[in-house]
Amino acid sequence: MAREIGVMTMLRRCLALGFLALLLALGQPALAQVQDQGRPSNEELQLMQQLQGQGPLTGRVSIPDQRAATLIQPAGKEWRDFWRGTSPWIGGIAIGGMLALLVLFFLIRGRVPMEGGRSGETITRFNGLDRFAHWLTAISFLVLAITGLNIAFGRDLLLPLIGPEAFSAFSDAGKVAHNFLSFPFTLGILLMLVLWVRDNIPSRLDLEWLAAGGGIIGHGHAHARRFNGGQKAIFWSVVLMGGAIAVTGYFLMFPFTVVADVGGMQTTQMVHSVLSMILVAIILAHIYIGTIGMEGAFHAMGSGEVDLNWAEAHHDLWAEEIRARERRETGTAPGAMPAE
Amino acid sequence: MARMKFLCDAERCIECNACVTACKNENEVPWGINRRRVVTLNDGEMGKERSISMACMHCTDAPCAAVCPVDCFYTTADAVVLHSKELCIGCGYCFYACPFGAPQYPQLGNFGGRGKMDKCTFCAGGPEADNTPAEYARYGANRLAEGKLPLCAEMCSTKALLAGDGEIIAAIYKERVVTRGYGSGAWGWSTAYPDSQGV
Numbered sequence: 305m306a307r308e309i310g311v312m313t314m315l316r317r318c319l320a321l322g323f324l325a326l327l328l329a330l331g332q333p334a335l336a337q338v339q340d341q342g343r344p345s346n347e348e349l350q351l352m353q354q355l356q357g358q359g360p361l362t363g364r365v366s367i368p369d370q371r372a373a374t375l376i377q378p379a380g381k382e383w384r385d386f387w388r389g390t391s392p393w394i395g396g397i398a399i400g401g402m403l404a405l406l407v408l409f410f411l412i413r414g415r416v417p418m419e420g421g422r423s424g425e426t427i428t429r430f431n432g433l434d435r436f437a438h439w440l441t442a443i444s445f446l447v448l449a450i451t452g453l454n455i456a457f458g459r460d461l462l463l464p465l466i467g468p469e470a471f472s473a474f475s476d477a478g479k480v481a482h483n484f485l486s487f488p489f490t491l492g493i494l495l496m497l498v499l500w501v502r503d504n505i506p507s508r509l510d511l512e513w514l515a516a517g518g519g520i521i522g523h524g525h526a527h528a529r530r531f532n533g534g535q536k537a538i539f540w541s542v543v544l545m546g547g548a549i550a551v552t553g554y555f556l557m558f559p560f561t562v563v564a565d566v567g568g569m570q571t572t573q574m575v576h577s578v579l580s581m582i583l584v585a586i587i588l589a590h591i592y593i594g595t596i597g598m599e600g601a602f603h604a605m606g607s608g609e610v611d612l613n614w615a616e617a618h619h620d621l622w623a624e625e626i627r628a629r630e631r632r633e634t635g636t637a638p639g640a641m642p643a644e
Numbered sequence: 645m646a647r648m649k650f651l652c653d654a655e656r657c658i659e660c661n662a663c664v665t666a667c668k669n670e671n672e673v674p675w676g677i678n679r680r681r682v683v684t685l686n687d688g689e690m691g692k693e694r695s696i697s698m699a700c701m702h703c704t705d706a707p708c709a710a711v712c713p714v715d716c717f718y719t720t721a722d723a724v725v726l727h728s729k730e731l732c733i734g735c736g737y738c739f740y741a742c743p744f745g746a747p748q749y750p751q752l753g754n755f756g757g758r759g760k761m762d763k764c765t766f767c768a769g770g771p772e773a774d775n776t777p778a779e780y781a782r783y784g785a786n787r788l789a790e791g792k793l794p795l796c797a798e799m800c801s802t803k804a805l806l807a808g809d810g811e812i813i814a815a816i817y818k819e820r821v822v823t824r825g826y827g828s829g830a831w832g833w834s835t836a837y838p839d840s841q842g843v
Contacts, residue, residue, distance in 0.1 A: 375683045472732075569740055
């Protein structure tokens, strides 16, 4: 580490040295121009910029804050262009596009009905701890998403509507909520990882599930265990992207502690915002299918109990497993089960 | 109206840090915050060492104002870039965008908890009524309203740091460059004022 810093400093010194030497060498023509036209050109400045390249120009300061030693950091401009130019497009296309897609899908396909109607008999899909982990993550994510999107889009969308004072008060409270709710969110992700990773290992069944259109696009159902291909995709995006968002979020929350320089903070902010906006889009689809998109699906996370017909249609292998276990536990002979 | 700018003549700055001290005293800047600082390049290298006093440059099309999520910045008629601490939420984005590292945050509140951003005001106070105690407590002095220029430049012993109307200070600097025959350029000007020609 110490050697690395030494090399960096030397490189910087060399750059600065070379730059000064060139300045001196080119000082003559610049001066000639001064005398010829009575005003100096900004060639000198442009030269300075070129020599400086894209890296920051750093010297020495006598105050404790060593970040102040950076005289000019040109990368701020790229970050600004990203934040005001690229980022709204990424977020707008991802989130707006997903909403449009879902509305279109709902209009074409409508609500996916439960095949064979309700059987009246239910089996437990998610126990109390499962549902606690899910809703802990879900509720904190909703607040995090709204307050985060407010930072990205609020200035253009909400500020003109409610005025600067109200908007600032909302954003300030939002920032505090965003900081604090990161903890339950992270805890929820860790809990879900521990609880469900066993049932989310990708398998060949997922490919067959995908080929069959996942049961929502076509009509036939592919075999599925506790989680089908789509649910596994949601699980892994939440765990991996959510995890990365949490880590970058903590870097931003404790600025200049883990990430040492301003360039690192800019990169962290870009990763955090892009991943977050994509995850919001993914979760919109998840919310859709779990509520209005499919009959019977919400009960899984609502009461934790799902209708037997729903379970057999969407998770046949899992339903079979559960019933086999129940039979073993109650000691009932298979023949005694009600015929389906 | 004037277009206010700072210009630091690196050939004259002797790194005495009087501008830093003057600023802290005049504006009662809190602990840990430096609205102005002196950066020494090529420290200790004979003939190549240059010091530059740097603060907010009050950029044209200021990056801080562009990235602020709550749009708390405004530009005065004198082209001084100021912000409202009433509206600022201390998110830190202006520091990421600023080419000159001008925005500062007091350590307040939770976690990395940044308080309201603080930066050089060109001794022009803030959005509150001129020279009121409320304005002074938040932003420091409003010398511009009294017809004076920023104290850092006013008391610079070598007159390395110039503050005032862009055209006038540029003319002073040009005259110096012509007289002595060299100059390392107006630091930060092409970044802060892309439209400025010459100097």
